Amino acid sequence: MYEFLKNLDRRWIFLLILLAVAIPILGEWQFPEKPSPMVQSVFDAIENLPAGSDIWMAYDYDPGSQGELHPMALAFTRQCAFKRHKMYFMTLWPQGPPMIQKNIELLIKEFPDLEYGVDYVNLGYRPGYEGPIKLAVIDLRKTIAADVDGKSLDDLPMTRDFKNIQEVDLIVNVSAGYPGTKEWVLYASTSYNIPTVAGCTGVQAPYLYPYVPQQLDGLLGAIKGAAEYEFLLLEAYPSLRENPKAQEALRRMGPQLLAHLVLIGLIVAGNVIYFVGRSRGDV
Amino acid sequence: MKRTVPMVIAAVTGFVLIVSYFIPLTEEWGSIAMQWFNVLAAIAFVLGGSNLMRMNLQKISDRRPGWGYAAVTLIAFLVTLCVGLLKVGVQPTESFPTNAWAAPYNQEGSFLWWLYEYMYKPLQATMFALLAFFIASAAFRAFRAKNPESIALLATAFIVLMGRTYVGGLMRDVLPASLEWLSFDSMTNYIMSVFNLAGMRAITIGIALGVASTSLKVLLGVDRSYLGAGDE
């Protein structure tokens, strides 16, 4: 056994992980969540704004990180729609537009009474990394003159009088890396004191923690953050319970549990091998 | 000449931009320079693309091992480029029903969209997903209690791993209120918002200093390795 583990082929580890993720998905495991204070503060930041506030939805992610971020982006969109906030969607990622499109489709389907151009607008992709942020906080029209379909901002009711991002009540950023939360914090939230909340991938969260709570009002970390968020949303808007799509992240927590346990088992096994090896004088 | 002129250009541009940051009139110059860079980077695709084609063509013409794959790359590249630049299969939109050129290049239903949706996207997402496997093999191999420092690494990783699952929250219900902080999720929150915060902040401050001094070295011409060879 020791010899087998010591020269373990990585592929056995890979198989274990595959099973740990596949079984809960096939078995459709789901657990209730306990929202942490951090998630609660993000939720409150949107929930406590008066209905009809302007929210800048900066969705900077792509299909690659969809698995981690899409559920929370949809949760943000749903919450803003329930609160009747005005949503300005924009992305700094070249592959972001299809992600925004999915949010727009959600609004069309689940909130048919909201109207494009009045309650939400899709400003599409802006190239230039942090450049568009810096321009849009001063003068939106310097970087965006039309929505995603080429309609001039002056022809849309909600953007007609909109000068710059300083006017919004909250920036909601979902980010998978650069450009993303850090850039929004540096060039919008810090420079102009615009309240900002963010949702990010697991890998980014630890490094964004230092910006909370001064520069960021709250931070959702990956799928667990999203699951807790969905839980809060379900509590606040029970009509969502009928909608399985609003529980995407909650469903993703099943594989998490098993995979984390497998990983812990692997670390323990690794250490057992190490200590056995040391006592035998192998190391 | 070949190195001095670019060095002067870099120095002047850099120092002007530093100063401009403090003058309302010129504050935006930095952003404008970034915008220009993006135009340049977009045009520089000609360099990258032509290099990619040349390399693969060479592999094919030399019949080097794996030249078949080079041919696949080349075909995939050229097909994507052509259907994208010509907007093949793009339908006009509601706003401009007679002008298909005005429609977005990645419109649902177009050829480029098909390539994106059914090849690019699954390939990208799956490559990213491989990390789930690699993170496990790395943890298995590297997280061994060799010395006190690695024990610290190991123990923290263990707590956070537990704290980020359903089990972490369960402990909160089991433990009495006075010991609630011992549950994995409370400890995770504490580690994240105290130790991790302090560590990340120290790293961040260090990096800011590193960036500042490296930038300065570039501007002063102390570090000029990016300029290549040539007479001064």
Next chain:
Amino acid sequence: MQRETLIWTAVMVLGGLVLLVHAVRVGNGRVYVREVTVADVKSGPVVHYKGVPPSLHNEADVSLSVPRTIGMWIAALCTLGIMSFVLGDNPLYKLMESIFVGVSAGYLMVAAFWDEIVQNLLKGLVPGPMRDSFLPGLEEGLNPDLTYLAPLAMSVMMLWRLSPKGAWIARWPLAFFIGATAGFRLVSYLEADFTQQINNTILPLIVYTADKSFDVWGTIRNVLIVGGVLLGLVYFFFSVPHRGVVGGLARGGVWLLMITFGASFGYTVMGRIALLADRLQFLFDDWLWLIDPTMQRVGM
């Protein structure tokens, strides 16, 4: 080696058979679209096709899309092909890798052309012709923005590299941008990551609760944060050897960094697992139709 090849071949063939039987029985992997007429012009109606969940397949304007169904199967093949890399290098992975490099390089160049060159450079320099062609949404009578001549000129210098002589001129625009970044980042890093981070670390080292009693946990927390930041900085200190007191402090810094890295590592696992879960869900749900968590195929 031969035995391994045999086993793999057997597994593949078996898997393929199971797939075939499943596909014949269930008819999985089909994609349906809805016909939407967005405008009616002289040359005929402008029709868009929008993907819809299979459960709507009986509706009047919904039909099976052959290209997208083929696409679904190709996407599944791509997913499996990349995943096969964990078993080791193999022809399927090599094929997927080649396709990936080609398609992604092409796609990003297309995006750069439309989003950057057309939307920025050409729109700025020749707004009139752009309005008549690619960008009919532009305002009428826009004047050319001549500042765009600068990046254009620099781009030409950049491409000079392709000519046999005077390639060194390409260094000039590079020097401009490296200098610009250096200047620009220098200040913004010092503003956001230096002063702001110090500002956020200014905390009272003794904390009282609202009712003026001593707050032990709050105090410990603040001392740990401030002390931690300082210890971390001692580790990065270059001008003093890590011996004696400084050595001890630096060791504390190493401890802190290790805890930070452990926490980050543990925190990230979740995200990575979610990505794999997303891919597996694609395979099981969208392709194989084994599960239906979002009720896409109710009644099928």
Next chain:
Amino acid sequence: MQSLIVAHGVADFRSEISDLRLLISDLRSQISALWLGLVVGLVLCGSDHLAVAQEPPRSVVDVTATDHPNDVGTTIDVSWTLSPDDDLNIESPVVSAYHVLRKQDGDVDFVKIGEVPSQTETFTDQGVQRKRAYRYQVVTVGPGGESTPVETNETVTPIMEWFRTDRGWLAVIVLVICGAVVAFIAIAKSGRELYIRKIPGLEAVDEAVGRATEMGRACLFVPGIQDINDIQTVAGITVLSRVASLTAEYGARLEVPTARSLVMTTARETVEASYLAEGRPDAYREDDIYYLTDEQFGYVAAVTGTMTREKPAACFYMGAFFAESLILAETGNAVGAIQVAGTAQPSQLPFFVAACDYTLIGEEFFAASAYLSGEPVQLGSLRGQDVGKLLVAALLLIGCGAATWVEVNSSPTAVSVMTYLQNNVLGSGGFLP
């Protein structure tokens, strides 16, 4: 209950009187005065009607307009005190928005320039021109109609400032840190030797190249996935020039796949220069430095594929990395390469630390580029960075000391020290408290 409503009515009446005074001074708003008369009449008739709120809301008070500080003179800040009807405690909203109107000196009419929702007390007008005088009006709007407009007392003329005073202290900090770096570089130039501690992992660079040579296998250098306008890429290129010198010296093969066209061209320049400097221009192979794709994972797919096929003996990852870090490092580990990584991407450090043999952490990565260049002048910059760290320590000691003092007995001196430090020195308050 009845008496409460009466009291409410009386209070309202008083505030209407003050509004009245304001309005009488403005002769042009006679119609509005009529309106007011109506409202006053209604108040006198019966205060119960007020709660129905089908009358226009009351006006705001004290409209002021000031030039926006630290700008080019194209912005004016307008502010006012909320209308007394704009109260969150009132059930049915009486006020829905405020309209802001503007008039340029010389014009006759006010023109609406913007609208802000209820509970807002400020508006930033960015459509003004320098050296022109402006007047503003604010109108309260609700379901019951519009209030009488309230006008600013004086005209305001936007001016352009020449220095962003709010960034004054930042300028000082930039000067101190840059000054320290420049000073130490000058000291190093003068020939004085500066002590710099050893950075673990740097010797590993030489060792790794040596081993690759012995094994007759290639060295792989990955300069990150960001473009050349990222300072980490520039630092990575500096390390590359050192690695290239070593491979030129030992005669090992160096392969540099890049994810950006411009990084490819820069890397080619740098490597060629190193080979030239080592007297081995013949050994330089341009085709070993090649572009793959800008796509993060497409790039990684190709690089890991190359790794498994060519099995490099040494892998260097120096630059800005994202999620691909662990895919690269684990594949490198599987093929048995010595791996040295350096990045200032804090989120990726844990993975490099776990999977590589040596990792240059954050600031160390920038230090490495100075260290590896072998030029004593570059080492001076590290001393300069240390001055920055001392500055952090000093500011933290003062700040935390003051904060603690405030917490213990809220001494006014400590409060002013702390707020000055936080809002001015480290914030955007400018030089003056």
